[in-house]
Amino acid sequence: MTFALALHIVLAVVVLGLAVWTIVARDTFAAVVGFVVYGLFLALVWVRLGAVDVALAEAAIGGGLNGVLLLGAAARLRTTELSVAPERPSVGLRLAAAVLSVAVATALAAAILLLPDPAPTLAPAAAANAAATGLANPVTNVLMAFRAMDTMLEKVVMLLALVGIWSLAPDRLWGGRPGPRHQADPQGMLAFLARLLPPIGVVVGIYLAWTGANHPGGAFQGATILAAMWLLVMMAGLADAPPVDTRWLRLALIAGPAVFLLVGLGGLWLGAAFLAYPAAYAKALILAIEAAMVLTVAITLGLLVAGPPARSAAP
Amino acid sequence: MSQAFDIVTIIAVSAGAFFFLAGTVGLLRFPDTLTRLHALTKADNLGLGLVVLGLLPRAGSLSAGLKLVCVWLLVLLASATVSQLIAALATEASGLRGHSMSARAGHSPEAGSSARAARSNGP
Numbered sequence: 001m002t003f004a005l006a007l008h009i010v011l012a013v014v015v016l017g018l019a020v021w022t023i024v025a026r027d028t029f030a031a032v033v034g035f036v037v038y039g040l041f042l043a044l045v046w047v048r049l050g051a052v053d054v055a056l057a058e059a060a061i062g063g064g065l066n067g068v069l070l071l072g073a074a075a076r077l078r079t080t081e082l083s084v085a086p087e088r089p090s091v092g093l094r095l096a097a098a099v100l101s102v103a104v105a106t107a108l109a110a111a112i113l114l115l116p117d118p119a120p121t122l123a124p125a126a127a128a129n130a131a132a133t134g135l136a137n138p139v140t141n142v143l144m145a146f147r148a149m150d151t152m153l154e155k156v157v158m159l160l161a162l163v164g165i166w167s168l169a170p171d172r173l174w175g176g177r178p179g180p181r182h183q184a185d186p187q188g189m190l191a192f193l194a195r196l197l198p199p200i201g202v203v204v205g206i207y208l209a210w211t212g213a214n215h216p217g218g219a220f221q222g223a224t225i226l227a228a229m230w231l232l233v234m235m236a237g238l239a240d241a242p243p244v245d246t247r248w249l250r251l252a253l254i255a256g257p258a259v260f261l262l263v264g265l266g267g268l269w270l271g272a273a274f275l276a277y278p279a280a281y282a283k284a285l286i287l288a289i290e291a292a293m294v295l296t297v298a299i300t301l302g303l304l305v306a307g308p309p310a311r312s313a314a315p
Numbered sequence: 316m317s318q319a320f321d322i323v324t325i326i327a328v329s330a331g332a333f334f335f336l337a338g339t340v341g342l343l344r345f346p347d348t349l350t351r352l353h354a355l356t357k358a359d360n361l362g363l364g365l366v367v368l369g370l371l372p373r374a375g376s377l378s379a380g381l382k383l384v385c386v387w388l389l390v391l392l393a394s395a396t397v398s399q400l401i402a403a404l405a406t407e408a409s410g411l412r413g414h415s416m417s418a419r420a421g422h423s424p425e426a427g428s429s430a431r432a433a434r435s436n437g438p
Contacts, residue, residue: 188403189399189400189403190396190400193393193396200389
């Protein structure tokens with residue numbers, strides 16, 4: 001048995017074990033911690049599969065921002081959980097849930113095991129046409145050129161998610177600041193970290209977005225790190241979350257989809273098709289879209305974690 | 316020359332793995348939150364430093380080596396900060412609840428595992 005094989009077996013066992021443990025854990029907080037660790041191990045699995053772009057996204061989203069979101073939810077549930085815990089669903093309901101879960105798992109397993117060999121793939125086609133955009137990273141090529149429509153709609157979906165969260169605000173607080181006002185000792189450790197880390201994080205985030213054109217990385221991964229830095233500064237109480245009706249905030253939120261749509265319509269105007277980039281400007285246009293997307297995704301993710309407006313706009 | 320580098324790598328990475336093992340044993344065996352944090356952060360920081368040291372000869376280029384050192388420094392920063400924050404919370408909680416808290420903490424793996432998750436989450 002080679003070392004790589006042993007490593008893969010250990011990784012698979014640990015990931016599966018963590019998944020089971022996360023489901024079985026009775027304590028919400030423990031389950032969230034299990035889920036975060038699961039995300040980090042899944043990122044390792046993606047690295048071993050050679051999908052570094054996916055690994056970066058999984059580590060940043062699955063291990064990072066999702067963890068913060070879920071920890072917030074667990075903290076919010078903690079007060080009500082004690083009264084709910086003794087209520088167990090009836091045997092019939094649990095049996096039905098088990099049957100449904102087994103059916104879905106079986107269907108998924110069958111779909112994977114019955115795939116034709118070799119599995120159908122568009123990877124050679126994507127690699128063959130890589131020169132058309134001037135970008136060396138095939139993942140970015142697919143995201144920004146070959147399947148640009150999906151990526152654009154994904155950004156719109158993120159905006160819809162934010163609208164959904166904001167719509168939880170009571171009427172009188174509409175236009176206020178999201179989430180609680182974070183208080184921390186201005187001389188404490190958290191404030192220290194929030195002063196020291198963001199300069200490094202901002203450089204790393206922008207670098208990840210920039211290098212995504214030719215190497216693993218990309219707008220989404222870079223934007224997640226920028227959002228994390230923003231959240232760190234907010235949680236340390238060094239900067240307050242902006243009121244949700246601030247003009248610059250609204251503009252930043254629509255910048256990504258707006259630039260994407262404009263470029264797409266430009267492709268229609270210049271002849272080829274919606275979202276078709278003129279070959280000579282393909283790289284410049286893609287970089288412009290990515291720059292706008294980094295801004296939008298970073299602000300959207302930060303506000304998704306910050307929550308619905310919960311305070312008046314006054315500081 | 317490359318053989319000398321190999322020996323450095325083997326010794327440093329093995330020593331690093333030993334410190335990780337020691338830190339984990341401390342996490343599992345020590346009686347309360349503060350001592351467990353102590354074991355985890357001290358031993359793991361040193362362990363990661365040794366692993367990075369061992370990988371430096373294999374980095375290939377100066378920039379790759381510098382990136383490895385940056386990773387270590389960022390983990391140092393994150394784990395030092397997070398352990399301070401958790402320790403402050405643990406002190407606060409034990410101050411509020413008196414001795415019952417430290418007795419309970421002895422059986423609850425929560426604090427340690429969240430320290431680990433938060434820290435590996437950091438950089």
